[in-house]
Amino acid sequence: MSAPATSGLIRVVLPIPLRQEFDYLSELPLPAIGCRVMVSFGNSSQVALVVGHPEQASVAVHKLKPIQTVLDPRPVLTAQDMGLLDWAVQYYLHAAGEVYFQALPTLLRKGEAADYKTISYWHNCAPGASGQALSPQAHKQRQALELLAQSPLTPGELEVRGITAGVLKGLADKGLAEKREQLPAPADWRRDYAVNEDDKPRLNTEQALAVSCIHQASGFSPFLLEGVTGSGKTEVYLQAMEPVLRQGRQVLVLVPEIGLTPQTIARFQHRFKVPIVTLHSGLSERERLDAWLACRDGSAAVVIGTRSALLTPFAELGLILIDEEHDASFKQQDGFRYHARDLAMLRARRLAIPIVLGSATPAFESLHNAHSGKYRHLLLRQRPGAATIAQHLLLDSKHVQLHAGLSPQLIQLMEGELSQGNQVMLFLNRRGYAPALLCHDCGWLADCERCDAHYTWHRGKARLHCHHCDHQRPVPRQCPRCGGRQLLGTGLGTEQVELALAALFPQYNTVRIDRDNTRRKGSFQQHLAGIREGRYQILLGTQMLAKGHHFPDVTLVALLDVDAALFASDFRATERFAQLYIQVAGRAGRASKPGRVVLQSHHPDHALLQDLANQGYDHFARTALKERQQAGLPPFSYQALFRVQAPQSEPCQYFLQALVEQLKPLLPAELLCAGPFSAQMEKKAGQFRHQLLLQADNRRQLAIAARQALALIDTIPQARKVRWSLDIDPTELW
Template identity: 45%
Template sequence: MPAATSAIILKVALPVPLFRLFDYYPPDSVTADELQPGQRIQVNFGHRQLLGIIVAISDEASIARDKIRPALTLLDREPVLSASILKLLHWAASYYCHPLGEVLYHALPVALRQGKPAHFPTQTLWQLTELGGSTRPSSLTGSRQQQLLEELQRVPQGLSQEALRTLEYSSQTLNSLQKRGLIHSFSREQRPLAPHGNLLNEVHLSLNAQQQNALDTLLQRDQGFSVTLLEGVTGSGKTEVYLQLIEHHLLQKQQVLVLVPEIGLTPQTLRRFKHRFNVNVVILHSGMNDNERLHAWLEAREGIAQILIGTRSALMVPLPRLGLIVIDEEHDASFKQHEGFRYHARDLAIVRAKQADIPVLLGSATPSLESLHNVERGSYYHLRMLQRAGNAEAPRLHCLDIRNRPLTQGFSAPLLESIRRHIEQGQQVMVFLNRRGFAPTLHCADCGWLAECASCDARMTLHKQSRRLVCHHCEHQAAIPLHCPSCGSAALEPIGQGTERSEDALSDIFPDVPVIRIDRDSVRGKQRMETLLDPVHKGHPCILLGTQMLAKGHHFPDVTLVAIIDADQGLFSADFRGMERMAQLLVQVAGRAGRAQKPGEVILQTEHADHPMLATLCEQGYDAFAREELRSRQHVGLPPWQPMALLRADHRRPAIALEWLSSIRQALQDYILQQHWGHEIQLAGPLPASMEKRHDRYRALLHLYGSQRRELHHLLQWLCAFIELNPPPGDLRWSVDVDPADTF
């Protein structure tokens, strides 16, 4: 036991799936004054060494003191997680029922999880001493020594080791001047410098009446915590409102966090922000390497980055002068983490804003039903912008019933005629199909065999260009067979439509028109999307074909027709959110048409033109659709009308997960009876997941509903403690998903 700090117990959170902290003594060489919550510390844990976070410093131990070991190494002088971030992550771990150690670990860049220093890289510089500044170069003997002394006298702030190496000065020359006391070396961090000059690189755009009203209202509500939902139709100029609101906060020397749902949106958002502001604008997303992410994280923590743009993990970056959070496309499901720590960045951002007493702005053309419900309850303020910027006309939406119509490679004759007409007028057309690959599966015409994944309850997608069958759930790949594996027949044919097949069909039908395909397969590699979209931005007549990668964030002023060739995918989803997501996607895609002075047209090919919800969406718009969907959810007691959680389990053997969840349900029912919560909590299941087998594991679900969130969370906390005391069978994995984004 360390003598100097024998009374001190460190409460350490470790990245292990256990809902508790661990006691350690401080390292032998560390004094009490050096310890703070939020620092990283290296410890022995069983037979491993782990990196943990100090959560608290106490004089009370939770186990016998003779069993407590000293930690190995304190890695930081200052906390890597500030007090405000620790408070936020404590709340998140409790709310989302996830071990605190894993939550804190998740909040750190990978480089910091690996124990690397939490500071900018250092560089060595050489500078004149006082004697060197007064020495005449001609008094030196060697010509290179004279040249180096002259060089440093011209640059009194010093030259880096790299610069001197580029100028071909040898270490012998440096050592000679150093021995004579003429120069000396020193180290400093390579910190980015703040730009000088005006705040703005370009003047902001003039606002129309609705934009100006939105900005004025936001500025009036800018003191303290508030949540504002800015609902603006596509093309209404929401981003310009963001920019002018952000300008107001930058003038107050505050930092701004801007969350976007996907990596694909960050480069264009970054360009627009850098064109507008003469400040340090930093991005953070999973497509960056570990050093890039660490550098961005450090710029934000040190207050150097004045605007941080990122995907959901950017929410947990320390920002000491945070004054505003903007969440663009707040409805997007990408803000929900679907594995491990299953938090929702939008909801957690609102908690962070409340704790920091700052405003948060949610923006969307198709707000989530949760946000609209919060507007109805009075929790959020609602602003609407229904006018497109520049007085552009809203596109005309038309449902094209394709029942009993012959199709050419998935395209009806009226749709092809519309495409032809727009192209002949020198305009651009977007064709939307949210299914990549050539065809959803491969089929034997003789025996009915289908290409299915051996690891999942899913069919293999045919990718013609790579000549592979690919499972889009586990990424398993196989060669395309020449003969049917079941009957040996050569009568194998693709079934259904994917983007590759649509590309071939459109190229055959319109041989003189460029067809540009945008999906995950075509845009692999940096700058690939920009290269593909270059002719589109230049205004050349073309057909733009793609998946939901095209649905949001892009500005295509010459696209006058959007064709949606399969509008029915979400109408009969197993997930209760499927209808909402379908409507949001269709509206977002439709919004790409007619964004400049040219009127737009949207055609939805459907076999269910008389579906009431599709008719409401097309004829009355998203607002009417959302109100109707909210009423439907209220009728059956689904979120957002009452809180919900899922207990998920999976195992390599069939039925094990179901059996375990059945035993958990019985324990939950017993506890509910003890608490007299018979009407407050409902359980449903357990049931197999809609895709039961995935990645060679069999999945099952237990649904939990609560009329009050307090009782439901009390039950979930009890459940986690119960499972930790009664571990599941070996190899069974389980997780709690609070406010799940999908339920299948």
């Protein structure tokens, strides 16, 4: 009679780019699917995630290693979470381990326990003897004991009441108080749920209709909430959340930028008496794990986060809101290249819950789905209260003497608004002093050695900085080619405009907001606070300043230099420019003051500018979608992009050419295989970059072709000499 089996097989994934799973031996009972285990892999130990219990191993059993440790008594990812991630693996054709581990905070990837960190609490050891054994002069110790007699308190809670660590140590030495470590008690927000009714404004007809439609939705219900900037989309979100929270269910709010999170949190906290947590890259590893646990355990009612928050487990998710759903940051551009908007739609479908996509400038994919009836289209065309739609002006920059990018007519308009106590916002999506440095004597240009790009001149720091690879060097004292000393900046950057504004308007304060002067933690929020408090009259910035901010005193917005966007080669460039234009324009006239939007261009008669200024985004989008349909471009077709890079150009070309030669005979005639072709900036960060595009009229056909290509790559010897990646539904070409 054979002895009972004491071990079995488990299948795991590891956070590595290999597209395969691995089998190990484990003692019985087997760790559940979704648990983490520690395994020996190569010459090291790694955290792995259990994804299956196979009956038969993929290799001979005697070759299998036993797992080292089971890290979790219960799964860190539920079957529902695993199902969503498995779908993502199959759709995006990415390595399973990297996909699954994307859903785990860094500390869990490192093998830390999936538990809250213990918190120190001070306790009163002798409540009945609070005043005894203390001298009459020990006022602080007596105060501390009285506070602790009511309830245990953390050192931080005691410190804000004036109780220092020295006072507490004195009590501990006398045996009257002691510090104990304990886990935080989970918040029971459902029992104490409340809404601040005084904070709720009266909805206009369009807002009320949108809220009513969302409230009446049952099961999976996708909505596209398209509203002009300042039309009150956030208020629709808030009132759509009410019945969900009242039922004790959680709400996920996705936002594109970390910088938008604080003001969103403040608005939501003022409305709802519930725990609100954030998930974004600005958190520490411990803060992120605690927030992740609060989502999973249900002690967080509202979760506000950027792209990766979508992959977080929830106890009972009841509604997903995506603000600025068109924003490019919702698409991950490296590693696991998923689109948060698309995965959120799938998650809502699997949970049978409503999802609301909000934007003043919806992505063409979302508009196409709304026009075809897949999404319910909700429109907000009015601005609440006395706010009006801004007036648009196109200024011709030709034959005009510009002062650091500012035309005389624009300067005059600025003077008029500033003299009336209003604020002015200038937009220039190019930081630094000048985008290039040249020698006036011989024409030499300061080019980055690692990229096909010029260095940007940062005059304040006396540095040349490549914004593509982040390489920096000091500004040379003379031309390295001819020795000349007349080194001049060419082009326009925010730093240059800031200096010009100080000379033109010395009586007014200017604040510059770009990535260079908001690096210090909290500086961005300080700048925004200064704007709202009226400490700055002129606001100058890049795209950071254009998104989602409410500045009621801004009555004039000017876009200084946008001509390059009118002639870009990427077919999505006009869509991105139109979205940026409308978003920037939306900062003007958001309160009771009328606003104006000024766009300076050497091509004011360009059809795109005329369409946006006179007809608005909706007309532009419908026209552009018809052009996309005629050209067979997304969203009327589907794309997959192979990207390849190497220190030399030839291996990339050889690899892609070999792939094309083997792949093309397998493809149907109607499937487009374009390339190989080099990137627009062929060399970046020392790597030469090439690409191959597949395009099909249906997703299934594209998926088959992409899988065939992946199978062929393993047979191509040149694959070992390059780094390659596959991007399903790419939003940009190299």
